[in-house]
Amino acid sequence: MINQAYTGMLSEKDIIFEIFQYSLEKAKEVGPENIYDFSLGNPSVPAPASVNETISELLASADPLTLHGYSPSFGIMEVRQSIADSLNQNFNCHYQASDIFMTIGAAGALAHALRAVTNPGDEVITFAPCFSEYKPYTAGAGLKLTLVPADTASFQINFEAFTRLLSPSVSAVLINSPNNPSGVVYSTETIDHLARILTEKSLEYGHPIYLISDEPYRDIVFSGTDSPYIANHYKDTLTCYSFSKSLSLPGERIGYLAVNPECEEGKCIIEICPQISRTIGQNGPASLMQRTAARVCMDTAELSIYEKNKDILYKALSDYGYYCVEPGGTFYMFPRSPEPDAFAFCEKARGKNLMVVPGDIFGCPGHFRIAYCVPTERILNALPVFKELAMEYGL
Amino acid sequence: MINQAYTGMLSEKDIIFEIFQYSLEKAKEVGPENIYDFSLGNPSVPAPASVNETISELLASADPLTLHGYSPSFGIMEVRQSIADSLNQNFNCHYQASDIFMTIGAAGALAHALRAVTNPGDEVITFAPCFSEYKPYTAGAGLKLTLVPADTASFQINFEAFTRLLSPSVSAVLINSPNNPSGVVYSTETIDHLARILTEKSLEYGHPIYLISDEPYRDIVFSGTDSPYIANHYKDTLTCYSFSKSLSLPGERIGYLAVNPECEEGKCIIEICPQISRTIGQNGPASLMQRTAARVCMDTAELSIYEKNKDILYKALSDYGYYCVEPGGTFYMFPRSPEPDAFAFCEKARGKNLMVVPGDIFGCPGHFRIAYCVPTERILNALPVFKELAMEYGL
Numbered sequence: 001m002i003n004q005a006y007t008g009m010l011s012e013k014d015i016i017f018e019i020f021q022y023s024l025e026k027a028k029e030v031g032p033e034n035i036y037d038f039s040l041g042n043p044s045v046p047a048p049a050s051v052n053e054t055i056s057e058l059l060a061s062a063d064p065l066t067l068h069g070y071s072p073s074f075g076i077m078e079v080r081q082s083i084a085d086s087l088n089q090n091f092n093c094h095y096q097a098s099d100i101f102m103t104i105g106a107a108g109a110l111a112h113a114l115r116a117v118t119n120p121g122d123e124v125i126t127f128a129p130c131f132s133e134y135k136p137y138t139a140g141a142g143l144k145l146t147l148v149p150a151d152t153a154s155f156q157i158n159f160e161a162f163t164r165l166l167s168p169s170v171s172a173v174l175i176n177s178p179n180n181p182s183g184v185v186y187s188t189e190t191i192d193h194l195a196r197i198l199t200e201k202s203l204e205y206g207h208p209i210y211l212i213s214d215e216p217y218r219d220i221v222f223s224g225t226d227s228p229y230i231a232n233h234y235k236d237t238l239t240c241y242s243f244s245k246s247l248s249l250p251g252e253r254i255g256y257l258a259v260n261p262e263c264e265e266g267k268c269i270i271e272i273c274p275q276i277s278r279t280i281g282q283n284g285p286a287s288l289m290q291r292t293a294a295r296v297c298m299d300t301a302e303l304s305i306y307e308k309n310k311d312i313l314y315k316a317l318s319d320y321g322y323y324c325v326e327p328g329g330t331f332y333m334f335p336r337s338p339e340p341d342a343f344a345f346c347e348k349a350r351g352k353n354l355m356v357v358p359g360d361i362f363g364c365p366g367h368f369r370i371a372y373c374v375p376t377e378r379i380l381n382a383l384p385v386f387k388e389l390a391m392e393y394g395l
Numbered sequence: 396m397i398n399q400a401y402t403g404m405l406s407e408k409d410i411i412f413e414i415f416q417y418s419l420e421k422a423k424e425v426g427p428e429n430i431y432d433f434s435l436g437n438p439s440v441p442a443p444a445s446v447n448e449t450i451s452e453l454l455a456s457a458d459p460l461t462l463h464g465y466s467p468s469f470g471i472m473e474v475r476q477s478i479a480d481s482l483n484q485n486f487n488c489h490y491q492a493s494d495i496f497m498t499i500g501a502a503g504a505l506a507h508a509l510r511a512v513t514n515p516g517d518e519v520i521t522f523a524p525c526f527s528e529y530k531p532y533t534a535g536a537g538l539k540l541t542l543v544p545a546d547t548a549s550f551q552i553n554f555e556a557f558t559r560l561l562s563p564s565v566s567a568v569l570i571n572s573p574n575n576p577s578g579v580v581y582s583t584e585t586i587d588h589l590a591r592i593l594t595e596k597s598l599e600y601g602h603p604i605y606l607i608s609d610e611p612y613r614d615i616v617f618s619g620t621d622s623p624y625i626a627n628h629y630k631d632t633l634t635c636y637s638f639s640k641s642l643s644l645p646g647e648r649i650g651y652l653a654v655n656p657e658c659e660e661g662k663c664i665i666e667i668c669p670q671i672s673r674t675i676g677q678n679g680p681a682s683l684m685q686r687t688a689a690r691v692c693m694d695t696a697e698l699s700i701y702e703k704n705k706d707i708l709y710k711a712l713s714d715y716g717y718y719c720v721e722p723g724g725t726f727y728m729f730p731r732s733p734e735p736d737a738f739a740f741c742e743k744a745r746g747k748n749l750m751v752v753p754g755d756i757f758g759c760p761g762h763f764r765i766a767y768c769v770p771t772e773r774i775l776n777a778l779p780v781f782k783e784l785a786m787e788y789g790l
Contacts, residue, residue, distance in 0.1 A: 001566065001602050002660050003514055006667040006674075046459040055683075059450060064441040070645045104499060104677060111676025119398055133673060140674025171396065207396050250465045251682030265397050272401040278528060279401075279535025280675040281506025282499060286684050287646030288450075 009136070016040065016132075019346075019355050026353060036382035037355040037374070041180060041332065043248040044373040045301045051247060054295045058288065071287045073274035075102025075256070082294035083256055089298070091229035094261050101257040101273045104285050105250075106216045107133070109240035109257040114141045114172070115276045116269045117210040117238065122171040124212075127157055129181050129334060129364035131214070134174060146170075150364045155184035155325050155334070157194060166201055172210040173198065177230070178217040181362045181369035182334040183310070183327025185221060188228045195234040202236070208265070211237045216255075217330040219246035219300050222307045225328035235262035238269070243293050245331075248301040254289040306331040309372040309379055316383050321395030331373035334359065338393035342368050348392075354385045404531070411435065411527075414741075414750050421748060431777035432750040432769070436575060436727065438643040439768040440696045446642060449690045453683065466682045468669035470497025470651070477689035478651055484693070486624035489656050496652040496668045499680050500645075501611045502528070504635035504652040509536045509567070510671045511664045512605040512633065517566040519607075522552055524576050524729060524759035526609070529569060541565075545759045550579035550720050550729070552589060561596055567605040568593065572625070573612040576757045576764035577729040578705070578722025580616060583623045590629040597631070603660070606632045611650075612725040614641035614695050617702045620723035630657035633664065638688050640726075643696040649684040701726040704767040708774050715782050716790030726768035729754065733788035737763050743787075749780045 016039055023037040058067060074080065077097055084095035103109040118124065120142030126134055128150040138145040146165055151158040173194075177186035186194075194211070202208045213230045218241065221227045231237035242255035257273065259266040277283055284290075310333065314326055317335055324335035337345040342358035346368055349356055359367030372379060411434055418432040453462060469475065472492055479490035498504040513519065515537030521529055523545040533540040541560055546553040568589075572581035581589075589606075597603045608625045613636065616622045626632035637650035652668065654661040672678055679685075705728065709721055712730055719730035732740040737753035741763055744751055754762030767774060 001512070001514060002663055003511055003667060003671075005514075006510065006670040007663065009670040009673070010666060042465055043460070047463050051463070052454045052459065055454060056451065059447045064447065065438075065643070068442050068446070068644045068646050070437055107676040107678050109676075115401065116398055117396070119396060119400075136670075136673035137676060140676070248460070249463045251463050253678060253681055268397055268402065271405060272398060275401040275404040275531075276398075278404070278531035280677065281502040281504075281532060281535070282675065282677050283502050283648060286648055286681040288683075289681050 015361050016357055019350070019357060022350070023355050030353065033381070035353050035355070036378060036385060038370045038372060038382070039355045039357055041371045042373060043245055043250060043301065044375065045248055045303070045305055047248040048296070048299050048301050050296045050299050051249065051292060054292045055288065058291055067291070068287060071284055071290060073277060073284060074270070075100065075284060076287065076290050076294070079290045079294040082297055083258070086297045087258060091232060093229070093232055095258060096261065098270065099259050099261050099266060101270055102284055102290055103255045103257055104282055105244060105253040105255040106214060106240050106242035107137070108253070108282055108285070109242070109255050110137050110212065110214060111140070111280060111282065112257055112273045112276050113212045113238040113240055114138060114143065116272055117212075118143055118171040123167070123169045124172045124174055125162070125165060125170055126174040127162070129155070129179070129359060129362035129367070131176060131180050132361050147363045152336070152364070152367070155179065155182040156186060156190045159193060159197070163197060166197070168205040170209055172212050174212045174214065175230070176214040178221060178227070178329030180217065180330060181332045181359065182325060183330045183332045184325055185225050185227045185328035187226045191228050191230055191233045198234060198236070208236045212240065213237055214240045216242040216245050220303050220306055220331065221329040222310060222327070227329065231258070231260045235260055237263070243297070246300045246303070247293070247296065252286070252289045254285045254293050305376065306373060309374070309376055312376065313370065313372055313379050317386060320387050320390035322386070322390060331371060333370045333372060334367050335370070337366050337368050338389065338395055340366055342366055349385070349389060352385045352388065354382055354389070410756050411752055414745070414752060417745070418750050425748065428776070430748050430750070431773060431780060433765045433767060433777070434750045434752055436766045437768060438640055438645060438696065439770065440643055440698070440700055442643040443691070443694050443696050445691045445694050446644065446687060449687045450683065453686055462686070463682060466679055466685060468672060468679060469665070470495065470679060471682065471685050471689070474685045474689040477692055478653070481692045482653060486627060488624070488627055490653060491656065493665065494654050494656050494661060496665055497679055497685055498650045498652055499677055500639060500648040500650040501609060501635050501637035502532070503648070503677055503680070504637070504650050505532050505607065505609060506535070506675060506677065507652055507668045507671050508607045508633040508635055509533060509538065511667055512607070513538055513566040518562070518564045519567045519569055520557070520560060520565055521569040522557070524550070524574070524754060524757035524762070526571060526575050527756050542758045547731070547759070547762070550574065550577040551581060551585045554588060554592070558592060561592070563600040565604055567607050569607045569609065570625070571609040573616060573622070573724030575612065575725060576727045576752075576754065577720060578725045578727045579720055580620050580622045580723035582621045583628070586623050586625055586628045593629060593631070603631045607635065608632055609635045611637040611640050615698050615701055615726065616724040617705060617722070622724065626653070626655045630655055632658070638692070641695045641698070642688070642691065647681070647684045649680045649688050700771065701768060704769070704771055704774055707771065708765065708767055711778050712781060715785035717781070717785060726766060728765045728767060729762050730765070732761050732763050733784065733790055735761050737761055744780070744784060747780045747783065749777060749784070
């Protein structure tokens with residue numbers, strides 16, 4: 001019989017996709033230039049030219065049987081080495097190829113990390129606001145997900161609530177910095193504080209609490225932002241990365257899991273990853289994309305547009321009276337909703353053809369997400385609508 | 396704590412890989428020309444030129460933001476349409492784009508199919524000899540896998556044992572034709588017999604028994620072989636396909652799940668597939684590979700070499716006195732072991748630098764697998780070794 005759990009998931013509406021679909025429909029009616037769609041987190045700048053150049057070089061020079069052939073279940077050795085090298089160079093760490101496991105984007109990395117360091121029934125803690133997919137990711141691994149309420153004043157970590165929720169049944173803590181949806185980057189102080197607690201509690205509970213760090217926005221950090229490389233601050237860190245945002249390759253699904261060389265169980269964690277792949281039918285990213293990523297992994301798309309967009313939008317919204325924590329990275333902003341019910345606010349905005357997403361779906365009611373990975377012109381055109389809404393709410 | 400189930404899987408030896416590794420080591424000692432390695436099922440012919448040409452065309456003509464951008468969770472619509480069209484043209488069926496779900500190879504297709512039509516604890520039946528990965532694939536979906544013993548005289552289906560093992564707790568039957576490791580193709584008679592039983596028992600049990608058809612070798616069928624398109628013979632068929640073998644693209648991990656348009660629950664099965672993806676972190680194959688496959692899906696690599704290899708090897712082995720069911724497709728052959736313990740035989744062959752795989756790991760003791768996706772020269776060079784073994788065993 002058709003699976004009941006998955007059928008049940010169909011009734012959970014995909015609100016972001018619904019808003020996006022509405023935008024497309026409405027654009028047919030009033031023209032796309034009159035729709036201010038900030039719903040989707042899709043890169044708005046193309047991949048750097050080096051990506052297509054590298055693919056062309058590989059097609060021209062590599063033996064097709066090798067180029068398109070099976071890759072080892074851990075990933076292609078040279079690719080793993082290139083990624084280790086790039087991490088070592090960028091963050092002054094000491095990864096070896098054997099600490100890297102190639103995955104189908106960050107989602108694949110999280111699927112492996114979550115399964116590797118837990119057993120079914122274990123608890124994983126994450127922090128609001130957070131990516132809405134953490135719920136199915138953990139549920140799929142048979143885990144209980146506990147959400148620590150947001151520190152809405154800073155969108156750093158609410159440590160008071162966190163320490164209250166920690167218990168011996170917690171196997172892993174899942175963080176996402178730079179953060180979707182807040183755009184906030186956890187400071188060195190925050191990460192060190194978190195690391196101290198995890199170290200202390202690991203000792204107290206008699207088992208390591210792993211830190212799973214979801215970092216697809218790591219390379220989109222704005223000037224002046226303190227942005228520590230998280231694994232350098234806590235030994236039991238599993239870093240989940242994707243080239244989707246840094247290289248604007250979201251469709252190519254290429255990422256990796258990097259296990260901190262200091263992690264005592266690190267060898268075992270990497271060793272069981274191919275066993276995890278076998279049970280979820282996920283046998284590594286496309287060979288051509290692995291080889292391409294290896295050669296361009298020190299490169300990025302033209303990411304400066306996101307900071308420019310942030311500057312314009314943040315300044316204007318602040319001027320209009322919105323309360324918003326200034327993003328330190330990503331291409332998201334998460335202002336406080338002018339009325340407590342963010343759904344009602346987003347509905348009102350939608351009436352003016354402005355598409356933003358209620359914070360409730362990120363576990364943080366009373367806020368709304370703006371994805372400003374859009375042409376700057378769209379932001380400029382949307383400002384009068386944000387202003388009009390502010391005035392209507394008497395901000 | 397590190398996951399116990401995956402750690403436990405580490406102790407199951409990967410025998411094929413071990414044999415392959417031994418080959419590589421031994422080749423260093425005696426020279427690769429003196430190693431007759433038939434262990435791995437890797438295509439030995441390159442992808443057709445159209446693959447690289449198509450990739451180059453896409454790189455040159457498509458907008459990079461679209462080309463490398465997110466694809467919908469079901470797969471890119473034009474790609475799904477191309478695949479439906481190719482199936483309709485090749486097999487005279489009536490798929491629409493909405494019946495196709497793009498996956499990361501056949502493994503991804505099976506991961507979705509197995510989860511879609513079962514609930515945890517259900518039973519799935521498959522037939523020996525079978526691909527060794529069916530065990531982790533079903534275990535990962537929380538299913539019980541029951542293996543029907545082989546009909547070793549023909550490697551068609553042992554219907555007597557099958558009907559005995561069928562029960563109301565069986566949700567799906569998993570088949571693989573053309574078969575790895577036997578090379579045998581299920582005949583129209585076999586498939587019609589199977590379909591009659593499934594139809595009858597579905598009615599009796601009051602729920603459909605789905606037929607999950609794993610078809611990565613569908614395009615490698617030798618002249619004169621009766622090779623029915625399975626979904627045309629049973630309405631509740633989920634077809635799992637990969638371009639790995641037909642286009643020699645195993646590393647690119649591109650495949651699909653096609654649900655028979657006649658299947659009553661078909662719409663729901665496709666609809667829940669993205670929900671399954673969310674729980675196993677498997678968000679579709681690489682966009683570039685999807686678009687490439689769509690354009691070349693009517694093409695194949697130069698597959699005729701496999702039939703040539705089969706002809707030489709089958710004739711010679713028969714002459715030497717081995718008993719073997721003649722393969723109708725694939726690039727495998729599965730002769731009876733000259734002694735009952737196939738491990739002992741394979742060990743003896745290994746002593747002569749001939750690498751073949753014991754049938755036990757395919758659920759069929761007393762046989763051994765030869766993967767003849769190798770240069771024809773290697774087969775010719777290996778014949779004297781096969782002959783020598785036959786003589787030693789007094790065949």
